[in-house]
Each structure stands twice: as structure tokens, then as C-alpha cells.
Amino acid sequence: MDWLALQxxxxxxxxxxxRSARLAALEAVLEGRQYDVLSYPFSKERSDAGEYVPLDERRPSVRTGLCRVVVEDSVSLLFSEGHWPSIKATDSRTVALLSQVVRETRLNETMLEAATRGSVGSVAIQMRIVEGRPFFEVxxxxxxxPVWRQDNPRALSSVTERYKVDDRDLRAQGYDVEPGSGPYWFKRVWNDTAEQWFAPLSVASDPGRMELDRDRTVVHELGFVPIVWIRNISGSGGHDPDGPDGTCxxxxSIxxxxxxxxLLSQAGRGLKYGSDPTLVLKDPSAGQHGGGAVRSGGAATALTLPPEGDAKLLEINGNAAAAVLAHVQELRAIALEAMHGNRAHGDRLGTAQSGRAIELMCQGLIWLADRLRISYGDGxxxxLMEMLCKASDRLGEGLLIGGNLEKTIMASGLGLxxxxxxxxxxADRQAQAGGIVTLLEAGVIDRQAALAVVAPLYGLAEPVQPPDAA
Structure with a gap:
């Protein structure tokens, strides 16, 4: 069974x-739920009616989870503790305030979740301002x-959320709906002035007739849609370049x-059969009753047979399991190569390797993470940082950062x-230090540029301003 048949x-x-069904199916793969639609476990060979159950109707008993592994490895190279980018800007006050927002909102966790969930094609991050404090939600x-502005195709004009929800969920959220009334349409719209909520409407009605729920609508007057839409791996083939989604x-490799x-599930099934083979008894008297006897039992089972009787074990050759495992290793390499995952085996390293050697060993994964930096870093x-700077101007009292209300955060020169x-x-640090000293003495770079190179190497938050020359 292939992905199209399972989908x-x-x-x-x-x-x-x-696209809703396509993204939902890809999310199922990411979360390991893609086989939940199959009714039979892998160990069940016969249905309740005694009919043979084909393999493509059974749920595999072994799941490699390679798709999730590659996604988590690439996301770790983006926003883990040791790979989080530092913020740069023309104004040092901007760097300090935005760095404080990152710590207060735990933005690294938000970006890790966004990059993981966005691996299916796209993800959105909403910014909410509650009593002056910024919050982010994936x-x-x-x-x-999404709808894009005509004068600026990179800026959102509005974002509409619409799906079906059960009446029990609506009652749990405080809506006054009749029990057992069935599913309803739920709708929410973000624009540059408000987050508009609409009263739920039965799915039997036209969703275009949904009325605005003024009690739940939140007016923000920010002048922009407080949502960042991120396309996963933009610029790749396999998707509409003008559409809302990037490449999964x-x-x-699905x-x-x-x-x-x-294959692994079938190999495990074969090993279980090899450990407990099927016992077949050949009884001459069985012909009088319409057939022979088949019993389950191991080779240690004691049997008493008449002289003309016979017994055999239906066994499976153990060489088949080794062949399956070798084939699975090739499939694993093909899948990782298609996803640009890490195909190197760390247990084969005999000695400690330099950072550059590890980069070469994980080159495919680095190429993937390097492309993701464009989507989830710059895009x-x-x-989000630029959005915070705009919000500090639009809000009357400013943003509450570090216990203080801050207004007019300058976004000039903002970067990562x-x-x-x-x-x-x-050894890497010694070689780089020697190269920096040589360039500094030759006048190719100044002390500020040298400090900018050294700062991330030694874990400094930002380059330190050098003292004035005497």
C-alpha cells in the first residue's frame, strides 16, 4: 500500500x-496516526467471519517514525537552546527589549512548535496583547x-478560520445551543482592526449567513493583522508558489x-512463527471425519502417534529475516536521502571530531535546516519582532516589557x-583566533568586526562595544 491508497x-x-484534507493527512503522518484508519491489527489474519485480511488492511505493528525524526532533528538545529539566534538592531535599546520579550514569552518554545507543526506545509503564529503584555500562539x-493585500502581496489583509464543531464542544465553551442538535459551523476572522467572532450556525445552513458575535469580538486597532503566516521551505517544487502552503x-519519503x-512488521511476524511453528498432524483416521488436524504448539510438545501417523512443523527459513532487515536498511537510507535527513552513524566514530567534521557528516541535514532558517527565521x-515594534507605536501606553511600559521600539537594522x-x-577555536588576529593586524577588519565574529563562538549575547582607542 502506498501513500495515495492510505490517504x-x-x-x-x-x-x-x-488543502484542509491534505494538511490533515500530513499532520497524521507527523503525529504517527496515519494507520489509525485501518480496522485490523497486524496480528489478526482472519476477520470475525473467517475471511483472510490482506496486509494493506492491517495496522503495522512496527512504526519507524522516520518522518518525525527528521523533522525534530532539523528543528533542533533551528531553535534549540544551543542554536537560538541572537537579535541585532541599530538601536541597542531595541536589542535589549526584544531579547527580554523572548525570555518572558518563552518564544523559543513557540518557534520550536511552529517549525514542527509547519513541516506539513505551513503554520501561523498569532500575537495577542493582553493588558499590555504580548503572547504568542501557534x-x-x-x-x-489567508487573503493578501493587493498593494503588498507579502502582507496579510485578513485570515479566516472556519471548521465544523460538535454541539457538546460549543456548550463547553459557554454557547447556548440545544443538546444533540448536531454539528455547527465555527468561524473567526482576523483583520487589521479586530478579531471577529461569529455566532455558530448549523451545518445545514449556509455558512455565509453567519452573524457577528459582538460580545466575543476583540477590537485591537493595530492597523495590521496580528498573525505571521509561514510557508515551509518556500521556493521548492511540488506546490503552488502563489498558494498559502510551502513544500512538506x-x-x-512517506x-x-x-x-x-x-516489512518490519512482517519480519517480526515471521520471527514469531519461527519461535513457535505450526504443528501439523497427519492422522489416517482424519479422512473419515473430513480433514486433517492443525494444532499450535512448539517443537517440545510431546506427541503420541500410531505407526502409520505423521507429524510435521511448518517453519520459516531464518535467512528471510536477515534479507528483510538488509532491505529495510536500504529503504531507510533512501527515505533519509529524500528528506535530507542525517544518514551518518555516530557509533562508527572512533575519536572525537571537530565541529567542521561533524558538519560534513551531517551535511544533508544542515542543508535542510539552512533552508528552514529562511522560512522560520527571516519569515x-x-x-514577529517587526510586529512587536509596530505594536509598541500603535498601543497608547506601549508594551509591558520587564515590568515597564515601553513605547516606540525602533525596528531599523533589525536582523538575526x-x-x-x-x-x-x-583546535577549531585556536585556528579561527589565529586567522582573526592576522586579519586584524593586517587592517582588513577592525576590532568591532572581530568581536562580532568571536561573540557567537563564545556564547556572548551580542558583540561588546570596544573601548575608544587611546
Whole structure:
């Protein structure tokens, strides 16, 4: 069974956009739920009616989870503790305030979640201002529809969220709906002035008739949509360049991963049969009753047979298991190569390696993370920083940062300084220090440029201003 056949078994609502079903299916793969639509466990060979259950109708008993592994590895190279970028700006006050916002809002956790969930194609991050304090929330885009401004295609004009919800969930949220009245349409719209909520409407009605819920609507008057829309790996093939979604990180390997899951499950099934083979008794008297006897039991089972009787064990050759495992290793390499995952084996390293050697060993994964830096760094984190700067001007009292109300945070020169992919070894640092000293003595760079190079190497938050020359 391939990905198209498995995806066709997943539920699809014809009243929702096609991209909603596609993103929901990819989210199921990311979370390891793609086989939940299959009714039978892998160990069940016969249905309750006694019919044989084909393999493609059973849930694999072994799941490699390679798609999730590659996503988590690449995201760790983006926003983990040792890879979080530092902020740079023309105004040092801007750097200090935005760095404080990152710590107070735990923005690194938000970006880790956004990059993980956005690996299916896209993700959205909403900014909310509550009593002057900024908060960030990751939104799945399978139910979101963005509209871009005509004068600026990179800026959002509005974002509409619409999906179906059960009446029990609505009652839990405080809505006055009849119990057992069935599903309802839920709708919410963000624009440059407000977050508009709409009163739920039965799915039997036209969703275009939904009325504004003024009690739940929040007016922010920011002058921009407080949502950052991030396309995953923009500029790649396999998606509409003008559409709301980028390329899925792991889509090219789903078929191969499914094949590996079923092969490993079948190999485990064969090993279980080899450990407890089926016992077949050949009894001459069985013909009088319509057939022979088949019993389950191991080779140690004691049997008493008549002289003309016979017994055999249905066994499986153990060489098949080794062949399956070798084939699965090739499938794993193909899947990781298609996703640009890490195919190197760290247990084969005999001695400690330099940071540069580890980069070469993980080159494919670094290339993937380098492309993700564009989407989630410049297109995500940096856009959030710019949004905070705009909000500090639009809010009357400013933003509450570090216990103080701050207004007019300057966004000029705003950018990100990314650290090295892997920690440098002492030999790497010594070689780089020698090169910096040579360039400094030759007058190629000044002390400020040298400090800018050294700062991320030694974990400094930002380059230190050099003292004035005497």
C-alpha cells in the first residue's frame, strides 16, 4: 500500500477546501496516526467471519517514525537552546527589549512548535496583547484561509478560520445551543482592526449567513493583522508558489516509510512463527471425519502417534529475516536521502571530531535546516519582532516589557545572528583566533568586526562595544 491508497481511506469533508484534507493527512503522518484508519491489527489474519485480511488492511505493528525524526532533528538545529539566534538592531535599546520579550514569552518554545507543526506545509503564529503584555500562539493552518493585500502581496489583509464543531464542544465553551442538535459551523476572522467572532450556525445552513458575535469580538486597532503566516521551505517544487502552503518536509519519503513499516512488521511476524511453528498432524483416521488436524504448539510438545501417523512443523527459513532487515536498511537510507535527513552513524566514530567534521557528516541535514532558517527565521521570528515594534507605536501606553511600559521600539537594522551549527573544538577555536588576529593586524577588519565574529563562538549575547582607542 502506498501513500495515495492510505490517504484515500482517511476521512474527507467535501464542504471543506481540498488543502484542509491534505494538511490533515500530513499532520497524521507527523503525529504517527496515519494507520489509525485501518480496522485490523497486524496480528489478526482472519476477520470475525473467517475471511483472510490482506496486509494493506492491517495496522503495522512496527512504526519507524522516520518522518518525525527528521523533522525534530532539523528543528533542533533551528531553535534549540544551543542554536537560538541572537537579535541585532541599530538601536541597542531595541536589542535589549526584544531579547527580554523572548525570555518572558518563552518564544523559543513557540518557534520550536511552529517549525514542527509547519513541516506539513505551513503554520501561523498569532500575537495577542493582553493588558499590555504580548503572547504568542501557534495555529494550525488546515482550517485557515489567508487573503493578501493587493498593494503588498507579502502582507496579510485578513485570515479566516472556519471548521465544523460538535454541539457538546460549543456548550463547553459557554454557547447556548440545544443538546444533540448536531454539528455547527465555527468561524473567526482576523483583520487589521479586530478579531471577529461569529455566532455558530448549523451545518445545514449556509455558512455565509453567519452573524457577528459582538460580545466575543476583540477590537485591537493595530492597523495590521496580528498573525505571521509561514510557508515551509518556500521556493521548492511540488506546490503552488502563489498558494498559502510551502513544500512538506517529509512528503517525498512517506511511501518509503510505509513500505519499511510493513516489512518490519512482517519480519517480526515471521520471527514469531519461527519461535513457535505450526504443528501439523497427519492422522489416517482424519479422512473419515473430513480433514486433517492443525494444532499450535512448539517443537517440545510431546506427541503420541500410531505407526502409520505423521507429524510435521511448518517453519520459516531464518535467512528471510536477515534479507528483510538488509532491505529495510536500504529503504531507510533512501527515505533519509529524500528528506535530507542525517544518514551518518555516530557509533562508527572512533575519536572525537571537530565541529567542521561533524558538519560534513551531517551535511544533508544542515542543508535542510539552512533552508528552514529562511522560512522560520527571516519569515517567522524576524516578522514577529517587526510586529512587536509596530505594536509598541500603535498601543497608547506601549508594551509591558520587564515590568515597564515601553513605547516606540525602533525596528531599523533589525536582523538575526545565527550561531554555528555545532560547537567548535579547541583546535577549531585556536585556528579561527589565529586567522582573526592576522586579519586584524593586517587592517582588513577592525576590532568591532572581530568581536562580532568571536561573540557567537563564545556564547556572548551580542558583540561588546570596544573601548575608544587611546
Amino acid at each position: 484515500a481511506r482517511m476521512p474527507c469533508d467535501a464542504s471543506m477546501p481540498r 495555529l494550525s493552518t488546515k482550517y485557515l484561509t 518536509t517529509f512528503a517525498a 511511501d518509503t516509510v510505509i513500505e519499511a513499516d510493513y 517567522g521570528l524576524l516578522s 545572528i545565527w550561531p554555528s551549527w555545532f560547537p567548535a573544538s579547541p
